[in-house]
Amino acid sequence: MLQGGPSTPSCTSTPPDCFPLSLRHTAECRSETSAEPANRKVRANNTLTDLSRMRSTVNFYLCYLLCLCLGLACVVCVCVWNSQWRGGFAWDGSALQFNWHPVLMVTGLVVVYGIGAVVYRIPLTWGQNKLPWKILHAALMLIALLLSIVGLCAVFDFHNAKHMANLYSIHSWIGITATALFALQWVVGVAGFLLPCSPVSLRKLMKPVHVWIGGSIMVLSIAACISGINEKLIFTLKGNTNETQPYSSLPPEALLGNSLGVLIVAFGLVVLKILSNYTWQRPDPRPEDVAYAPLFQEENE
Numbered sequence: 263m264l265q266g267g268p269s270t271p272s273c274t275s276t277p278p279d280c281f282p283l284s285l286r287h288t289a290e291c292r293s294e295t296s297a298e299p300a301n302r303k304v305r306a307n308n309t310l311t312d313l314s315r316m317r318s319t320v321n322f323y324l325c326y327l328l329c330l331c332l333g334l335a336c337v338v339c340v341c342v343w344n345s346q347w348r349g350g351f352a353w354d355g356s357a358l359q360f361n362w363h364p365v366l367m368v369t370g371l372v373v374v375y376g377i378g379a380v381v382y383r384i385p386l387t388w389g390q391n392k393l394p395w396k397i398l399h400a401a402l403m404l405i406a407l408l409l410s411i412v413g414l415c416a417v418f419d420f421h422n423a424k425h426m427a428n429l430y431s432i433h434s435w436i437g438i439t440a441t442a443l444f445a446l447q448w449v450v451g452v453a454g455f456l457l458p459c460s461p462v463s464l465r466k467l468m469k470p471v472h473v474w475i476g477g478s479i480m481v482l483s484i485a486a487c488i489s490g491i492n493e494k495l496i497f498t499l500k501g502n503t504n505e506t507q508p509y510s511s512l513p514p515e516a517l518l519g520n521s522l523g524v525l526i527v528a529f530g531l532v533v534l535k536i537l538s539n540y541t542w543q544r545p546d547p548r549p550e551d552v553a554y555a556p557l558f559q560e561e562n563e
Contacts, residue, residue, distance in 0.1 A: 318541050318542070319385050322383070322384075322385060322536070322539075322542050323385075325532055325535060325536055326380065326384065326536070328532055329376065329377070329380060329529065329532045329533060329536065330377070332525055332528050332529040332532060333372075333373040333376060333377060333529055334373075335525050336368055336369075336372065336373055336522065336525045336526055336529055337368065337369050337373055339518060339521060339522040339525060340364055340365050340368045340369070340522055341365055342518070343364075343515070343518050343519060343522065344361040344364060344365055345361075347514075347515045347518070348361050348498075349361070351365075353416075353419075355419055355420060355422075355423030355424075356420075356423075357420070359416055359419060359420050359423075360416065360417060360420040362412070362413060362416040363413050363414075363416045363417040363420075364413075364487075364490060364491070364494065365413070366409045366410065366412050366413030366416065367409075367410060367413040367414075367437065367486070367487065367490070368487055368522075368526065369409055370405070370406040370407070370408070370409025370410040370412075370413060371406060371409070371410045371413075371437075371440060371441065371444070371483045371486070371487070372480075372483050372484065372487055372526055372529065372530070373529065374402055374405055374406035374409065375402075375403065375406040375444070375479070375480065375483065376480060376529060376530065376533040377402060378399055378402030378403045378405075378406060379399075379403075379476055379480065379533060379537060380533055380536045380537065381395070381398060381399055381402060382395055382396070382399045382544060383536055383537075383542050383543065383544060385542075387544070388544055388545060396455060396456060397456070400448070400451065400452055400456060403444075403448050403451075404448065406444075407441075407444055407445060407448055410441050410444065411441070414437075414438070414441060431489075431493060432489060433486060433489040433490045433493050436482055436485050436486040436489065437486035437490065439482060440479055440482035440483045440486055443475065443478070443479055443482070444479050447472070447475050447476065447479060450468075450472075451472055454468045454472070455468070455472075473537065476537070477534055477537055477538070480530055480533055480534060480537075481530070481534075483530075484526055484527060484530040487523070487526050488523050488526065488527065491519050491520075491522060491523045492523070494519070495509050495515070495516055495519045495520075496509055498515075499513065499515065499516055
């Protein structure tokens with residue numbers, strides 16, 4: 263009789279988690295092979311995202327550079343107009359004092375205001391502390407407001423010295439509305455976004471309103487400047503009465519004034535483009551960043 267030795271385990275007795283080495287190697291290879299397309303897809307998506315972000319950043323800086331150039335051109339044009347064609351500047355109640363009005367209003371209510379509105383959108387500032395940039399934004403807006411107030415004082419003093427009525431035209435109505443709204447916007451903005459006692463919930467509620475009113479002030483400022491330029495050219499270019507050519511013949515002064523109006527409109531459109539582009543808005547901080555943020559940074563603005 264043959265004695266049976268120890269039985270050899272068969273394949274059917276192999277536990278489910280015990281695979282032959284060859285089968286396990288094949289399964290791992292298949293798993294790695296199937297994961298490669300997914301990894302390549304993820305890398306491709308990341309590359310496309312980086313390229314899109316880079317393209318958006320480049321487009322922002324091109325618009326920002328255009329904004330600066332147009333703003334500088336506006337200031338140069340209004341200064342040349344009033345110094346070369348309108349006789350210069352003074353503060354004596356004469357027409358030379360009035361010349362401060364267009365210079366200060368264009369410089370403050372349009373150019374400095376527009377630059378201050380977009381400075382908070384610069385991508386270079388996104389990874390930095392908000393507080394210095396918020397202070398710079400508020401400081402530029404304060405400079406713009408002060409220049410606008412001095413510009414209004416110049417025209418009011420001129421009207422009073424000449425015994426002329428104040429705020430009689432649609433230009434003056436739009437201009438005084440824009441300046442008053444600007445002053446209110448600045449006070450509420452400082453109280454809501456810079457004072458440490460302002461709650462975070464209030465700042466989140468104020469943010470879209472603050473941005474919308476800021477754009478509205480820009481539109482009103484452009485309208486005031488365009489109507490003011492047109493009004494000034496009509497009043498001064500009357501033909502032989504004051505040794506000037508009539509406005510209808512488009513003399514060099516009228517050409518410069520119209521060019522100034524076009525530059526102001528172009529500057530405003532670029533500023534509004536920057537403000538309305540969602541991809542150029544400063545990204546909201548992550549929750550962990552907000553939790554450990556300093557006192558002045560604990561908001562979503």
